[in-house]
Amino acid sequence: xxxxxxxxxxxxxxxxxxxxxxxxxxxxxxxxxxxxxxxxxxxxxxxxxxxxxxxxxxxxxxxxxxxxxxxxxxxxxxxxxxxxxxxxxxxxxxxxxxxxxxxxxxxxxxxxxxxxxxxxxxxxxxxxxxxxxxxxxxxxxxxxxxxxxxxxxxxxxxxxxxxxxxxxxxxxxxxxxxxxxxx
Amino acid sequence: xxxxxxxxxxxxxxxxxxxxxxxxxxxxxxxxxxxxxxxxxxxxxxxxxxxxxxxxxxxxxxxxxxxxxxxxxxxxxxxxxxxxxxxxxxxxxxxxxxxxxxxxxxxxxxxxxxxxxxxxxxxxxxxxxxxxxxxxxxxxxxxxxxxxxxxxxxxxxxxxxxxxxxxxxxxxxxxxxxxxxxxxxxxxxxxxxxxxxxxxxxxxxxxxxxxxxxxxxxxxxxxxxxxxxxxxxxxxxxxxxxxxxxxxxxxxxxxxxxxxxxxxxxxxxxxxxxxxxxxxxxxxxxxxxxxxxxxxxxxxxxxxxxxxxxxxxxxxxxxxxxxxxxxxxxxxxxxxxxxxxxxxxxxxxxxxxxxx
Numbered sequence: 294x295x296x297x298x299x300x301x302x303x304x305x306x307x308x309x310x311x312x313x314x315x316x317x318x319x320x321x322x323x324x325x326x327x328x329x330x331x332x333x334x335x336x337x338x339x340x341x342x343x344x345x346x347x348x349x350x351x352x353x354x355x356x357x358x359x360x361x362x363x364x365x366x367x368x369x370x371x372x373x374x375x376x377x378x379x380x381x382x383x384x385x386x387x388x389x390x391x392x393x394x395x396x397x398x399x400x401x402x403x404x405x406x407x408x409x410x411x412x413x414x415x416x417x418x419x420x421x422x423x424x425x426x427x428x429x430x431x432x433x434x435x436x437x438x439x440x441x442x443x444x445x446x447x448x449x450x451x452x453x454x455x456x457x458x459x460x461x462x463x464x465x466x467x468x469x470x471x472x473x474x475x476x
Numbered sequence: 477x478x479x480x481x482x483x484x485x486x487x488x489x490x491x492x493x494x495x496x497x498x499x500x501x502x503x504x505x506x507x508x509x510x511x512x513x514x515x516x517x518x519x520x521x522x523x524x525x526x527x528x529x530x531x532x533x534x535x536x537x538x539x540x541x542x543x544x545x546x547x548x549x550x551x552x553x554x555x556x557x558x559x560x561x562x563x564x565x566x567x568x569x570x571x572x573x574x575x576x577x578x579x580x581x582x583x584x585x586x587x588x589x590x591x592x593x594x595x596x597x598x599x600x601x602x603x604x605x606x607x608x609x610x611x612x613x614x615x616x617x618x619x620x621x622x623x624x625x626x627x628x629x630x631x632x633x634x635x636x637x638x639x640x641x642x643x644x645x646x647x648x649x650x651x652x653x654x655x656x657x658x659x660x661x662x663x664x665x666x667x668x669x670x671x672x673x674x675x676x677x678x679x680x681x682x683x684x685x686x687x688x689x690x691x692x693x694x695x696x697x698x699x700x701x702x703x704x705x706x707x708x709x710x711x712x713x714x715x716x717x718x719x720x721x722x723x724x725x726x727x728x729x730x731x732x733x734x735x736x737x738x739x740x741x742x743x744x745x746x747x748x749x750x751x752x753x754x755x756x757x758x759x760x761x762x763x764x765x766x767x768x769x770x771x772x773x774x775x776x777x778x779x780x781x782x783x784x785x786x787x788x789x790x791x792x793x794x795x796x797x798x799x800x801x802x803x804x805x806x807x808x809x810x811x812x813x814x815x816x817x818x819x820x821x822x823x824x825x826x827x828x829x830x831x832x
Binding site for chain 2: 313316317320325326327328329330332352353354355356357358359
C-alpha cells in the first residue's frame with residue numbers, strides 16, 4: 294500500500310487537521326507516513342492544502358506531482374487538483390461548494406454535499422470530517438475505529454465535548470459515500 | 477521512548493533540549509519559528525535560559541557570550557537571518573568556542589520568500605563569515621535524522637570547540653513524520669577548563685578573536701587549520717543506496733536527496749543501474765567516498781534546491797574523472813520525483829554504450 298493524498302480547500306475549513314488526523318491514525322496503525330502543509334503568508338480564507346503519504350514502506354519523497362487521492366473542499370481546489378490525480382485515482386469533492394462537476398472519466402469520483410450536511414448537523418466546521426469519512430468509505434487506508442480512538446486522544450479532556458459531533462460527521466460521510474454508486 | 481508524529485522544527489528544538497542545551501537565543505523568522513516557539517515554552521519550564529533577542533545579530537552574540545562562559549548554547553534562524561549573523565559566526569570560530577546554529581533555509585536571494593530552499597550551501601560551508609575557516613555542517617533528510625544530528629551537533633561542537641550548523645529547509649521544518657526523541661540527558665555539572673567562570677583563586681583566562689601581531693595570528697590560524705584537518709579526517713558522513721553496481725550516481729542532500737531517492741528507485745524498476753549518494757556532513761564534504769565512487773561510475777547527477785552549489789564539491793571529488801551533470805530548482809520550488817527521474821533518464825541515455 295502506498296497512497297499519496299492531497300487535502301485542499303480554504304484556510305479555516307479544517308483541511309490541515311483532516312490530513313493530520315489521517316497521519317496520526319496511520320502512525321497508530323504502524324504505517325509509514327509524512328504530512329506536509331502548504332505554508333505561506335495566507336491566513337483564514339486563503340488557500341490551504343496538505344500532502345499526506347501513507348505507505349507500508351519507508352517514504353522517500355514526501356511531495357508528489359500526481360496524487361492517488363485528492364479531497365477537495367472548494368471549487369478552486371477542484372479546478373487545481375482534478376487534472377493532477379493519477380489515472381484510476383480517487384477524487385472526493387465537496388459538492389456544496391462545487392461550481393462545475395468534474396469531467397474526468399478515468400477517476401473514481403464521489404460528490405459529497407459536505408458543507409450542507411455539516412450545517413444540518415448544526416456544526417459547519419465538521420465538513421472536513423464528512424469528507425474524510427467519504428474518503429475512507431472508498432479507500433480504507435486506515436480503520437474508522439482507529440480514527441475515532443485517535444480523535445478522542447487528540448481532542449483531549451478540554452475538547453471532549455466535540456468528539457460526538459466529529460464522530461457523527463465521520464459516520465455521515467461514510468454513509469453518504471456508501472449510498473452513491475461506485476462509478 | 478516512543479515513536480511520535482513530530483514536526484521538523486519542533487523535533488529540532490526538543491532534540492536540542494534533550495541533548496542538554498542550556499541557553500537559547502533567537503529571533504522569529506518563517507519557516508523556522510516553531511523551533512523558537514517550542515524553546516520559548518520549554519526552556520523556562522526547565523529552568524534554562526530563553527531569550528527572544530532584539531535582532532539576529534544580538535542572538536548570535538548572546539550565543540557567543542554564553543559559549544565563552546562554558547554553557548551549551550544555540551540559536552536558530554532562516555536564510556536572511558543567518559546572513560545577519562555572519563560576523564558572530566566568525567568571532568565564534570576565531571575564539572574557538574562551541575556553538576550550534578540551525579538554519580531552516582528559504583528561497584533567496586534577498587528577502588526572497590518563505591518556501592523551501594537549499595541556497596545557503598555556499599554561505600554555510602565556505603566560511604560562514606569572514607576569515608579563514610569552515611564550520612561543521614550537518615544536513616538531515618528526515619525528522620528522525622534531524623533529531624539525531626541535532627544531538628551530534630552539540631557533541632561535535634564541544635569535542636572540537638567549534639561552530640556547528642544543522643541545515644534543513646522549509647519543507648523539513650514544516651513536515652510531520654514519525655520519529656523518536658532520545659532520553660533527556662542531565663545537564664553537565666562542571667564548566668569546561670577553558671571557560672570564563674570568574675578568576676577567583678586562579679589565573680585569569682582570556683577568550684578573544686583579536687590578535688594584532690601578524691606572526692602570532694598566523695600561528696593561531698595554523699592551529700585552527702590543523703584542527704580542521706582532524707575534523708576532515710574523522711567527520712565525513714554520508715548515506716548511500718544501490719551504488720554497488722551503479723553506472724550513474726545521483727548526489728543530493730537533505731530534502732533534495734530524499735526526493736531523489738524515489739526517482740532513483742523508479743529508475744531501478746526501469747532497469748537502469750542508478751544509485752544514490754546523500755552527503756550528511758556538507759562540511760567536511762564526504763569527498764573520500766565520492767572520489768572512490770568516481771573511479772568506477774560513469775557519471776554523477778547532482779540534485780539541489782539551488783542553482784548548483786554542492787555541485788562544485790562533487791566536481792572537486794570527481795576530479796575530472798567522470799562527467800558531473802546537474803538538476804536544480806530555485807526560488808523556493810521543490811522538485812518532484814518525476815522531474816528528477818526525467819533528468820536521470822536523459823543522462824543515462826548518454827552514458828557510453830547506452831542504446832539510443
